[in-house]
Amino acid sequence: MPNHAMLRRQWRKARRTAFWLALLLPLAMAIGSAVALFLWALERATQARFDLPWLIWLMPVAGFAMVWAYQRFGGTSGAGNNLIVDEIHQPGGGVPLRMAPFILVSTVLTHLVGGSAGREGTAVQIGGALAGGLGRRLALDPASLRILLICGIAAGFGAVFGTPLAGAIFALEVLMIGRIQYDALLPALVAALVGDWTVLAWGVGHVHYQISFIPTDVAGWFGVDLLLLAKVAVAGLVFGLCARAFAEASHGLTALWTRFVPYAPLRPVIAGVLILALVHALDTRAYLGLGVWSAIPGDPTLSGFLQPGQADYTSWFWKFLFTVITLSAGFKGGEVTPLFFIGAGLGVALGSLMGVPTDLMAAIGFVAVFAGATNTPLACVVMGIELFGATHAVPLAIGCFTAYAASGHGSIYGAQRVAVPKT
Amino acid sequence: MPNHAMLRRQWRKARRTAFWLALLLPLAMAIGSAVALFLWALERATQARFDLPWLIWLMPVAGFAMVWAYQRFGGTSGAGNNLIVDEIHQPGGGVPLRMAPFILVSTVLTHLVGGSAGREGTAVQIGGALAGGLGRRLALDPASLRILLICGIAAGFGAVFGTPLAGAIFALEVLMIGRIQYDALLPALVAALVGDWTVLAWGVGHVHYQISFIPTDVAGWFGVDLLLLAKVAVAGLVFGLCARAFAEASHGLTALWTRFVPYAPLRPVIAGVLILALVHALDTRAYLGLGVWSAIPGDPTLSGFLQPGQADYTSWFWKFLFTVITLSAGFKGGEVTPLFFIGAGLGVALGSLMGVPTDLMAAIGFVAVFAGATNTPLACVVMGIELFGATHAVPLAIGCFTAYAASGHGSIYGAQRVAVPKT
Numbered sequence A, B: 001m002p003n004h005a006m007l008r009r010q011w012r013k014a015r016r017t018a019f020w021l022a023l024l025l026p027l028a029m030a031i032g033s034a035v036a037l038f039l040w041a042l043e044r045a046t047q048a049r050f051d052l053p054w055l056i057w058l059m060p061v062a063g064f065a066m067v068w069a070y071q072r073f074g075g076t077s078g079a080g081n082n083l084i085v086d087e088i089h090q091p092g093g094g095v096p097l098r099m100a101p102f103i104l105v106s107t108v109l110t111h112l113v114g115g116s117a118g119r120e121g122t123a124v125q126i127g128g129a130l131a132g133g134l135g136r137r138l139a140l141d142p143a144s145l146r147i148l149l150i151c152g153i154a155a156g157f158g159a160v161f162g163t164p165l166a167g168a169i170f171a172l173e174v175l176m177i178g179r180i181q182y183d184a185l186l187p188a189l190v191a192a193l194v195g196d197w198t199v200l201a202w203g204v205g206h207v208h209y210q211i212s213f214i215p216t217d218v219a220g221w222f223g224v225d226l227l228l229l230a231k232v233a234v235a236g237l238v239f240g241l242c243a244r245a246f247a248e249a250s251h252g253l254t255a256l257w258t259r260f261v262p263y264a265p266l267r268p269v270i271a272g273v274l275i276l277a278l279v280h281a282l283d284t285r286a287y288l289g290l291g292v293w294s295a296i297p298g299d300p301t302l303s304g305f306l307q308p309g310q311a312d313y314t315s316w317f318w319k320f321l322f323t324v325i326t327l328s329a330g331f332k333g334g335e336v337t338p339l340f341f342i343g344a345g346l347g348v349a350l351g352s353l354m355g356v357p358t359d360l361m362a363a364i365g366f367v368a369v370f371a372g373a374t375n376t377p378l379a380c381v382v383m384g385i386e387l388f389g390a391t392h393a394v395p396l397a398i399g400c401f402t403a404y405a406a407s408g409h410g411s412i413y414g415a416q417r418v419a420v421p422k423t
Helices: A004-051 A053-073 A075-079 A081-089 A099-113 A120-137 A142-161 A164-173 A185-201 A226-260 A266-282 A315-328 A336-354 A358-374 A377-388 A390-406 B004-051 B053-073 B075-079 B081-089 B099-113 B120-137 B142-161 B164-173 B185-201 B226-260 B266-282 B315-328 B336-354 B358-374 B377-388 B390-406
Strands: A179-181 B179-181
Touching: A004 A053, A004 A099, A004 A120, A004 A142, A004 A185, A053 A075, A053 A099, A053 A266, A075 A081, A075 A099, A081 A120, A081 A142, A099 A120, A120 A142, A120 A336, A142 A164, A142 A185, A164 A179, A164 A185, A164 A377, A164 B390, A185 B390, A226 A315, A226 A336, A226 A358, A226 A390, A266 A315, A315 A336, A336 A358, A358 A377, A358 A390, A377 A390, A377 B377, A377 B390, A390 B164, A390 B185, A390 B377, B004 B053, B004 B099, B004 B120, B004 B142, B004 B185, B053 B075, B053 B099, B053 B266, B075 B081, B075 B099, B081 B120, B081 B142, B099 B120, B120 B142, B120 B336, B142 B164, B142 B185, B164 B179, B164 B185, B164 B377, B226 B315, B226 B336, B226 B358, B226 B390, B266 B315, B315 B336, B336 B358, B358 B377, B358 B390, B377 B390
Parallel strands: none
Antiparallel strands: A179 B179
8 A cells, every 4th residue: 555655755756757848848849949940951051052053162261260250159169069978977067058059050051161061960969058058047956967968969869860769869878888878768768759849840851761672572591681681790890990980080180180280260271172172173062061962963862872773882982081071170060961971872882792782781881880980889770770660670780780899999979988898 | 001919909809709609609599499499389388278178277286396396406597587687797606507498398387287477588598598508618707608698698588589689689688777788789689680590490480460550540740649649658657557566566476475385386386276266266268378379269368459449458457467476486487478468458458548549559568568577678669669660669669668767676587786776
């Protein structure tokens, strides 16, 4: 029979739940709305870049302006995702609210002039900044603030890609290498779902990826194509090494910029000139911007890689180069969509080489390189399932887990801590 | 440029990988074969129980025999799943090889005479016993033995339910409440896949569950049925409380048996008589055995709950009662399939009450009660996706995460440790 102490405990629990819902629902709706605005502006900026080809010549100027503005007015915002992860591990100065408008405007500017960058960093920073701002306003205790920041990451990530379940798991998994803790399992899921729904409610859609390969197309052994899965494991190893190379190249190049170009706003000017030279030398604009779609027929794109029967051996490499130059120099934006492009492109290359349907391998590379570069294998498997359906859950898991195991302890997020070393 | 130290490190890594594959492949094939034998025998035993109705009168005798045999010859085997989890946390006397034949034979015997029990405990113990035996034979160091035991759990679980991805995650997630560590992410996946394939190769199939409800059937708000999901969250809370009640009732009843019936082999005799009396009083055999299917038309079954438009408010309760009596008294078998039955049955009841398609709610209850009782929310979401497809990933996650949050720190596995308390 329930006694008074138990009833009191249940009452406290119910009040706590109500408090969190009252906090999370408006926060996630605000984050979702900001992400919807961001996605809309990004689409407009990308369209404008195709409509007005001269815009890319402004790349050096835009780069200078954004790094200068960050230095002058951004406060600690420039630390980006790492600041949020650090604040979750060890509360310090907090995540400034201004991080949200800064990252939103500068990322759109990066894409307007053709920098090769992504979206998830921006969405995560919008989420973290709004969560941090709300937490400070309410003077939350450190434990609650920590949960709120995790929820901000989940809402931003879930909203920007339309993958709420992956967003919730990503927010917990990205904090440490080799360990997930369930501090905020349910709040993160609520935040990610509400963030995603808010984007939908604003009428902003996501690209629907689809791969046509279905496993019954191939000869199998009791329905299991062992050779295919062995090839996927080998590809996973390559995806992991590619992720590792990306993280190391990013950090290495950042160190070079710091050493040889002490005045930070000058770095994106030089990088912009470099990228314009590359565009001229390769005679293609395909590696600028997000790379999800292109107005120029024949360009390699993320969507294109997922079509069956592709053959492309080099696009992944050029996207890799464009992206590390862009981001290491200080242009703002995320790493993840370029990582999707690099992974899917490398998947097409490996699929062609190994005789595996390229659309399947592109889908695996899509999530596996990301899994290796951010050390979030579970979130990436779930994201793969949310994007491509459960049919391919086993090859997706083999790809992501192998890439995770092979990518070492490097990470595109320097603030990630090693909880359980990979062996 | 790679130098000698790096090459040596890569060579050591490759050798280590080859060593683990050489260890894991035969181990997982042996576990898969034993699980296939077990599933085959279980099917025969269940069929025999329907063909020869008098068999259930042997329940008291069979119970006496199995507990007596365990006491006399089983060594530490009687500790079951908890022994394996304990050995992973803190290597001690090891997991004895004889645990495998003991649990296999005694579980089949339980089902032959109609005890209400499951399969996963048996499969996990087969996996742990074979892994422990191999580790001892090879005199592995404690760290490697730990990984091997985790792989044994993964192979057993993945093989017995045909859900390899869930098996791999379950093996990592079940060890601690509130934390997953990636000690053995890739080895566990390999073991679970090979275990599952081995069962398929022996020609032993799994029950294919399917639910007909698809979300486009209902009115939605931007494709999201918020009311439905709110109801799922409330149901998740009830699933969690049911899981908590199951764990507490099991532990409480076990304590009562220990206190009032000191001679252990006598306990299942009394329990058997109790169950036979219940069968007589309720005039149904529907709550005996696995409950996945029944030869008697009209019986509530796990498969039946997943058909659309069911109405059943009490079956879950009777199954709950039959199962805690059976298992607490010392009959051998797992808890999970009865938990599936209880969850799916409770889902049907809640679905009817709340006006939610009962097949969807049954599918959510199927995994959510299990998630709450074992504190493995991620494995259960993935299992739900492997069984029912990705369409329902969001309601499955809401159900499992809520049930996990509501089930408290109780667990059907006493050896589970609390890493991160639920708040």
